[in-house]
Amino acid sequence: MMRPAHVESVAETFRMLGAQTRVRILDGLGEGELCVGDIAKAVGMSESAVSHQLRLLRTFRLVRVRREGRQAYYAVDDHHILELLNQARTHVEEGS
């Protein structure tokens, strides 16, 4: 059985992955880092909405930022996140 503190963090991580827009953002970042404007174009959302979602993803350590001039380049924080996405996609594709 999982430790209570872990239950909370695990649920938080999944909660971050539990919205289409954030899945699309992370999926877009799968190829490599992107700046906010490019993410917004890629997922078809306003830059403001993207920025709000990136803040959540940052807070819960699913992405990290690298600032360069006036741009902020975001990347998936660690390989486990992309593996979670892949695993879930496999689950979905297998239709069970």
Added chain:
Amino acid sequence: MMRPAHVESVAETFRMLGAQTRVRILDGLGEGELCVGDIAKAVGMSESAVSHQLRLLRTFRLVRVRREGRQAYYAVDDHHILELLNQARTHVEEGS
């Protein structure tokens, strides 16, 4: 890039995993099937609340039921679900 239909299903799956109570339920089911009353005791929730959550987990195919007399025995639907939990726990334990 992920197909739009998959994005939706993947997000749905994660959304189901994104609540402490459901994580605890699934974690409890990791050892094997349990009936509703035993799940309720294990996670310290009312049977009604557990039943509501199990319905969600059933609807999105994270668990399956086997009815036997007046009990309903729930089990994790497939191994990917437990692997997702393990992967997320690893992510959390590594502290990054």
Added chain:
DNA sequence: TGAACGTATGAGCAAGCGTTCATATATTAA
């Protein structure tokens, strides 16, 4: 048949979420 038990469901409500819009901050260019 009737009562008891295990589970499921519907309504209702407080809390949380995800967006938009307006505004603020930081950096670069003129």
Added chain:
DNA sequence: TTAATATATGAACGCTTGCTCATACGTTCA
């Protein structure tokens, strides 16, 4: 300095979520 650009933030609003409480359903036993 001022203007333009890229990003971040706060408030507000409608929608969703997760619970409780009451009730209903299906099964077993007397």
